[in-house]
Amino acid sequence: MVNASDDVMGAVFGELFGIVKHLVKTVVVFRGKLKKIQDTLSNIEPIINEIDKYNNMLERPQEMRPIKDLLEEGKGLVNKCSKIRMLNLCTMYTHSKKLTTFNGAVLDKFRIYMPLLNVMTSKETSVKVTQIGGDVKELLSMLSNSAAHQSGLETMGNLAVPAAPHFIVGLEMEASLRKLKEQLLKEGVSVIVVTAPGGCGKTTLLKKLCHEVAIEGKFEDKIMFVPVSKKPNLRDIVQKMYQHNRFEVPEIKSDKDAVHCLQQLLNKIGQNPVLLVLDDVWKESESIIDKFVCDDIKDYKIVVTSRYEFPRFRPVHHLNPLTHDEAMELFCQCVTVDDRSMGAPDAKLLNQIVEHCKRLPLVIKVVAKSLRGKDYAFWRKKLHELSEGHSLLDLDTEILACLKKSLDDLDGDPLIKQRFMDLGSFPEDCKIPATALIDMWVELYKLDSDGVRATPDLHELDYRNLADLVVPRRDSRDDDESYRSHYVMQHDLLRELAIMECNQGEVEKRERLILDLMGNNFPNWWREQKQQPLRARLVSISTDGKFSKPWPNLELPEAEALVLNFQTNMQTKTYALPEFIAKSHKLKVLIVTNYSFFPAELGNFHVIESNLRRIRLERVTVPFLSMGQIRLHSLEKISFFMCDISQTSTSNDAKISDAMPNLEELDIDYCNDLVTLPDGICEIKPLRKLSITNCHNFSALPEQIGQSASLEVISLNSCTNLPQFPDSIRCLQNLRFLDISDCLNLSALPDQIGQMINLERINMKGCLRLSGLPRSIVKLRNLRKVICENEKAVMWGPLEDTLTGLEITLFEEEASLDWLHD
Numbered sequence: 005m006v007n008a009s010d011d012v013m014g015a016v017f018g019e020l021f022g023i024v025k026h027l028v029k030t031v032v033v034f035r036g037k038l039k040k041i042q043d044t045l046s047n048i049e050p051i052i053n054e055i056d057k058y059n060n061m062l063e064r065p066q067e068m069r070p071i072k073d074l075l076e077e078g079k080g081l082v083n084k085c086s087k088i089r090m091l092n093l094c095t096m097y098t099h100s101k102k103l104t105t106f107n108g109a110v111l112d113k114f115r116i117y118m119p120l121l122n123v124m125t126s127k128e129t130s131v132k133v134t135q136i137g138g139d140v141k142e143l144l145s146m147l148s149n150s151a152a153h154q155s156g157l158e159t160m161g162n163l164a165v166p167a168a169p170h171f172i173v174g175l176e177m178e179a180s181l182r183k184l185k186e187q188l189l190k191e192g193v194s195v196i197v198v199t200a201p202g203g204c205g206k207t208t209l210l211k212k213l214c215h216e217v218a219i220e221g222k223f224e225d226k227i228m229f230v231p232v233s234k235k236p237n238l239r240d241i242v243q244k245m246y247q248h249n250r251f252e253v254p255e256i257k258s259d260k261d262a263v264h265c266l267q268q269l270l271n272k273i274g275q276n277p278v279l280l281v282l283d284d285v286w287k288e289s290e291s292i293i294d295k296f297v298c299d300d301i302k303d304y305k306i307v308v309t310s311r312y313e314f315p316r317f318r319p320v321h322h323l324n325p326l327t328h329d330e331a332m333e334l335f336c337q338c339v340t341v342d343d344r345s346m347g348a349p350d351a352k353l354l355n356q357i358v359e360h361c362k363r364l365p366l367v368i369k370v371v372a373k374s375l376r377g378k379d380y381a382f383w384r385k386k387l388h389e390l391s392e393g394h395s396l397l398d399l400d401t402e403i404l405a406c407l408k409k410s411l412d413d414l415d416g417d418p419l420i421k422q423r424f425m426d427l428g429s430f431p432e433d434c435k436i437p438a439t440a441l442i443d444m445w446v447e448l449y450k451l452d453s454d455g456v457r458a459t460p461d462l463h464e465l466d467y468r469n470l471a472d473l474v475v476p477r478r479d480s481r482d483d484d485e486s487y488r489s490h491y492v493m494q495h496d497l498l499r500e501l502a503i504m505e506c507n508q509g510e511v512e513k514r515e516r517l518i519l520d521l522m523g524n525n526f527p528n529w530w531r532e533q534k535q536q537p538l539r540a541r542l543v544s545i546s547t548d549g550k551f552s553k554p555w556p557n558l559e560l561p562e563a564e565a566l567v568l569n570f571q572t573n574m575q576t577k578t579y580a581l582p583e584f585i586a587k588s589h590k591l592k593v594l595i596v597t598n599y600s601f602f603p604a605e606l607g608n609f610h611v612i613e614s615n616l617r618r619i620r621l622e623r624v625t626v627p628f629l630s631m632g633q634i635r636l637h638s639l640e641k642i643s644f645f646m647c648d649i650s651q652t653s654t655s656n657d658a659k660i661s662d663a664m665p666n667l668e669e670l671d672i673d674y675c676n677d678l679v680t681l682p683d684g685i686c687e688i689k690p691l692r693k694l695s696i697t698n699c700h701n702f703s704a705l706p707e708q709i710g711q712s713a714s715l716e717v718i719s720l721n722s723c724t725n726l727p728q729f730p731d732s733i734r735c736l737q738n739l740r741f742l743d744i745s746d747c748l749n750l751s752a753l754p755d756q757i758g759q760m761i762n763l764e765r766i767n768m769k770g771c772l773r774l775s776g777l778p779r780s781i782v783k784l785r786n787l788r789k790v791i792c793e794n795e796k797a798v799m800w801g802p803l804e805d806t807l808t809g810l811e812i813t814l815f816e817e818e819a820s821l822d823w824l825h826d
Contacts, residue, residue: 013072017052020079021045027085032329033096034085036173037103041082043178044107078106096336162435163228163248165281167474168215169208173365174330177209180323184213187319188279188305189222195297195306199313200323202497203366203403206309209323210281213307222303223279225249231433232285233496235522235548236292237571238262243601245269253601257575263295270298277303284433284496287312325363332358334365338372338469353383360390360406366495367406369469374410407501411470419449423461424470427494428502428518429544429567431599438462438473438490439643439671440595443618444565447592448541453640453668459487470498486695486719488673516542523550530556537561545582549573549600555582565593572600579624581608591616598623603648614638621647634663641669650677661687669693680704686711695719702726710735719743721767726750734759745791746770758783767791769815782806791815 024045028038081102088099172178180198187193200206213219214227228248230241239256242265246253251272256262270278280296285308293314298304313320326334335358357375361367371390375383389409411421426444430436441462442455451457466473472493494502506516511529517540519527537559546569560566566588570579579598585591591613597620598604606624614635620643628642628649642664649672661684668690672678678699685691686708694715696702702723709715710732716739720726727749734756742763744750751773757763758780768774769791777799784807790800791813800812 013075014052016072016075016079017045017049020075020082021049023079023082027082031085033088033333034100034103036175036178036330036333037100037107038082038085039175039178041078041103041107041110044110048110074106074109078110081106096333096340100333100337163230163244165214165227165229166211168211172205172208172212173334174326176324176326176330177205180209180321181213181216184209184307184321185216185218188213188219188307191302193319194299194304195293195308195317197308197310197314197317197320198323199310199320201325201362201364201403202311203364203495204323204325205365206323207283208365210283210307210309214279214281219279223277223305226273226276226278227281228279229281229283231283232289232292233432234286234289235432236285236289237549237600238292238295239549240571240599240601242266242269247601249273255602259295266296267298270301270304273301275302278305280304280306282306282308285310285312285314290314290316293317326365326368328355328358328363331361331363331368334368335361335372338369339375353387357383357387357390360387362403362406364403366469366497367403370407370410370498373468403497404501404504407497408504411501411505420461420464420468420470422449423465424498425502425505425516426542427465427471427492428499428506428516429542430597431546431569432496432499433493434569434599435474435491435493437620437622437645438487438492440597440620441492442487443620443641443643444542444567444593444595447617448565455487462487462490462492465492470494486671486693488671488695488697512536512538514538514540516540516544518544520546521551522548524553526556530558538563541565543567544569547571555580555584558582558584560584560588560591562590563588564590565595566591567595567597569597569599570604572598572602572604577602578605578607581606581611583608583611586611586613589613589615593618593620595620596622596624603646609634612636617641619643621645623647625649628660636664637666639664639667641671642667643671644673644675646674648677649675650679659684659687661685664688666690669695671695672697672699674698676701678702681706683708688712690714693717693719696723697721698723700724705730705733707732709733712736713738715739717741717743720747722746724748728752729754731756737761739763741765741767743767744771748772750774752776753778753781756780760784762786765789765791768796769793771796777803789813 021042024038024042028035028042031038081099084099085103088096172181184196184198187196198206198209210229214229220227226249228245230244232241238259239262242262243253243256245266246269249269249272251269254265256265278301282293282296285293287310293306293308296306308314308317325331332354335354357371358368361371371386375386378386386409389412390406411424423441423445426441426448427436429444430440438459439455442458445451445458445461446453446455449458462471462473465471474491474493475489503518506514506518508514511517511527517538539562540560541562542565543560543563544567549571550573551570552573566585568581572579577600579596581596585594592615594612594616596606600623603623603625606621606626609626612619612634615638616636617638618641619636619639622645625648626644628644628647660682665688667688669692670685671693672695674697676699678696679701680703681696683706685694686706689712691712692714694712694717697719698721700723702720703725705726707730709730713736715736718736718739718741721743722745724747726747728751731754733754737760739760740762742760742765745767746769748770750771753768753774754760755778757778761783763784764786765788767790770793774796782803786809787807788809789811790797792800792815794814797812797814800810803810
């Protein structure tokens, strides 16, 4: 017999669903949120029906009580939507968040049934849910496998789909999502173009689409998200497609070869469904779409996003701006902080400002956040600025002008405006490493060497919607506070704005010089014989794969930071540092990034000046282990990311400690040719931080590591081939943090770890072979935090009475449920 209290659940659900359907039609302000709840309830309705049907089969039917209580709570929450006045920004924002939280809670309650929704929502099947009373473990296993698949995508390469937003704004966006999903799930459509003005949310829509359960279920790990941008590199895209699909990456020397290799790749994939997103294709790059079309694969879909229409490709989906009410809702969300309304505009003023934002999500967010905490007079001033001269401008120019007005508001906060402009130093649509920005800012703005004062600026840019601070991992920051896993991304319109601001005034007098070279086409002023010295403190030069000529001379007597972004020439894999570096005597920071797939040999290394304090190299071949011949006596930090660094030189006389005697921080990440470090590293007395991460062939720290008495941080995360520590590590009495997370082959902590008396934190999660603790561990009286899994935490239990200040933080690999939350 069915428990009476549980039998009511179906009735409660029906009442809630009815209320939501009614309010979607009658309440404008929360329509977007209510529509999301309606979609969720529609999806789970078959499950509710089956729960009622099979309730008498459950061993403990009372376990359904929390679901009924949640639905009851939802009835009260949605009923309040009709009672909230539009102009009460604080209440609107608070209630909007509650609706989002409720929607997520409902999805979370039904998470074990969600894998079945992929079947239920497919128009190609009519399978009903009849297994809820069956094996729940099997469903949980399905969910776990889905989460593992998601985790794999994150590490697969640059074509993995970026994280989906928690929600999207507007019924237009919701309708577009449904329509595109239907087109991708049915046969016969090969290329779909999504077009809209910049800042309308095309990329956001596609991220959300790619993370839809039905789309992930059909295309699985064959979803590739390609930022195309203004200067697409076909060779690089195809090589990344090979990497994404776990095939050996071929050498590609021409676009013709790239097309051939692409066809071979698609043949290897066979008849598996494939989804390729070509994001941000410019009008002049229309021909690149043709190169990816292939009619031989039945379920090969291409979705193109662009500000432009491409008449040869159909269907075309036009993404319209938000409605006025949706724009108002988004504006109110963005202008409100901590559930408090910031400012108290009247209805007319609020409506006018929103309309001048063109109902574009990007502009609304930037403008609204610039008004946070401002008084009524400032709002009036903002309206006046936004209304000036708009009728004379085309849409793209008008959007930039509107964004510029909000940027001008930062004149009262010049540091943030400067940081924003600095982002223009990096290529369009690239992931800017947070550590690269910190290195740059530490020297340009005379901050502390650890960059602690620079990190709040990253969060401020994110807070103001001028950039996105992205953390691929669950942690909000790295445990050693290095921000190594963080990166920054910027909308292309905001990047255009940053460069536009940097290019104000005469070239010779600009504080920032940002050059984006096409082939061998240098600006006229650079070719002139009588060139004046440039005053720029920050210089960025980007070159494409067609660049081949020698560098013309450039006088940079004031330059303190130089950013070199390049792609390798089709015929060679070399890049020569410009000779003018040798004459830039104030240069403190050098950042060199190769945006091609394979590492490029870095030439002219001899031009590097001894005044440099920070060097960051990415995807280059440079013989770090034999740098003893150069002299970098001022160098404090050097970073290598995805580099080949183990080449040895013909001379072994010079020591690396002679080359960089004042080095404080060595950061090596994803350098798979690194096996060990030279002993000379241990003779660098000021060395405080040693980070060797994701180097899977690294197998041994130097035997003399104990001589590095200044070391405070050792990070060896994911050095999977490291079996043990040298005995001398016990001498590192200044070490505060030891990160051995995911060192899969490490079998033991140092026997005399107790001598490392100032050790405060150990991260040992993922150390599968580590099965015990050395006796000397009891001497670590300053140890405050250990991160590990539950089975490793048992080893620390007997030490609770001895190490009284110790906190054991359990690390659990949680299933990624981001795709459940709107």
